[in-house]
Amino acid sequence: MRHALAERPADIRGRAQIVTAPTGYVSGEESAAVHYVNDGDARPTATPPRPFDRGVGGRPTLVQNVESLALAALIARRGRDWYVDQGRRGGIGLITVSGAVTHAGVQEIALGSTLSDLAAGAGGLRGDAQAVLLGGYFGGWAEVDEQWGLPLEPRSMRARGLALGCGVVHFLPADSCGVEATSRIMAYLASQSARQCGPCVFGLAAIAEAMQRLATRSAHANDLDRVVRWSGQLAGRGACHHPDGAVGLIGSSLQLFADDFAAHQRRRCLTVSRPERVAVA
Template sequence: MTSLEVRRTLPASGLPRLLDGAWSDSSADLEAHLRKHGPPPLRLRPADLIETVERSGLTGRGGAGFPVGRKLRSVVEAGRGPAVVVANGMEGEPASSKDRLLLTRLPHLVLDGISLAAHAVGADRAFVCIHRGDPEYADWLRECVAARRAAGIDRVAIEVAELPRRYVASEQSSLVRFLDGGPAVPTFGPRPHERGVGGRPTLVHNVETLAHLALIVRRGDNWFRAVGAPRAPGSMLVTVGGAVNRPGVYEVPMGLSVGNAMMVAGGPAEPVKAVLCGGYFGTWMAAEVAWNVPLTHSDMRRAGAFLGAGILVALPESACVLGETARVVRYMSEETAGQCGPCVFGLPALAEVLSELAFTGGRARAIQQVRRQIELVDRRGACRHPDGVAALARSALDAFADDALEHDRFGPCIGLRRRPVLPLPARSEREEVRR
């Protein structure tokens, strides 16, 4: 997991649900899991399972927030032989820890979700995709799968797949391409539910989504909707970091405000200037703006922000938004698939001019250069990678225009002297995106 900790959250609201028992020493044990939840109810008719998920209002927890029931149905309606289920546990966002938490603390809840999703869509193969580079983690997940196979729990063959540790490798088309024997890079073409792994209809879901599904099928749609907002039901996992007293992974109701999520994490450890919402494809917001925004996809969009995979990083007043953004943009420029001009040339150029504004400044024209470079990469790439980076850089300039102007006119601020806040993998941890 990183140094972030798992926390009990909001007992008065009926939570935790997903993380219930996650801090127990036996949380990952199959026998303990079966005593608590029983085996996945695979006798349920697939059509009834899908209807229950549709009524629950569950949406994907990996970033896009697409209705899960509708996605299940689209795979079934593709109707070209056995389907494939892919559980995305890659967690490409460096500021997130929720997916690894689930796969290490509650692996059988995720595997139950895979088994039930496979039953719903008629799949005979399933994969759990994780980053390469941690053999003990991968071997342990394989042991969990083998234990279930020996117990006869699942009807689908589940495999653990290890992909390169690169940001773009987490995109759903990257997973499909890799599982088909290609490089783990995004691709254009049919959506996975139309033509995915081996040309089959393929359901790709984040591991948190599948863990929720496993509980919904057991406990019902009304149980799920008893928590959260009317149009955004259920709970979600958020990774709260930065200037809070207890950084960690928390389970909170959908619709909880950003500020209250910060309070669940112990509240600000020092005065907060900005909040990064949604990770490195996300958006900077001034703290006073972000504090009251509900954690739903629609409310975030109305605020000009992005919920993504539930990442919230509080930036203290003593830090520099532009400096933090320049570091991330530099990292993201090195994490591309290398398939198009905006990634190969545009993002390094954006990183260069943004670094000049943040760390040199004083030329009264750097802001204009940054904005020009943003426009040259935005919506021009072979995948969404340059779009996400452009959105992050633009949000820094828009939300903190006065800071940018000060840098441009007078040079770097004293905030650059403090230790960086946003986490980035060490260069030694990165792998080449192509095998």
């Protein structure tokens, strides 16, 4: 960014300021970004007002991600038809692919490409994949076979109860346990709480602790029932949407890995598992 800004005329450079935000999952939320610029505190604030009503310095503020702004500049230069022609169903996007693929990394794809296209672009699957995480940590788990030939396109995915979200696609290897993978994600999300409301501070922590006991096959009586009940109670009760995204992921895992969770409640694992790191979304 600094290099790009240095290439611009002096009058533009004088109007621009680059602010480096701290590393943190909630730091990229739009009100957190505005809060950090205004007060040096990278935590979400209560809305309304939204940043487009009152943001930096109290003025209406557009908060947008780098990919969207880069595409907007290209569309302004080359026209709408250029953008639409790049994709099968309306444009292009960046997708981060990880897990059971030969070459993990970022791909630029035509929106409407299939999961199989994505895997092929990553050099193919590396062994079998038992599930795929679509949309990152605020997305959901899905069956690979069910999604294999279907388009990675926002409207189509919404109709299937899925979301492309931040553009992270992770293929879970067949020898990795879905309960353990989900538990590690929940531990991370609980650690990234803005610590501004009870549902996030206490609710996510309690769920993460129960998930860890399930994953390590040291479950307390009714831990699985607690996770189901607590995740249902948590949705919509946080000061921001951090808890909502977390419990959405849990819901998909409880459905897809139902037999695995039941076995872990009995302190058994159905998978000969090796630790699996899931790409941060």
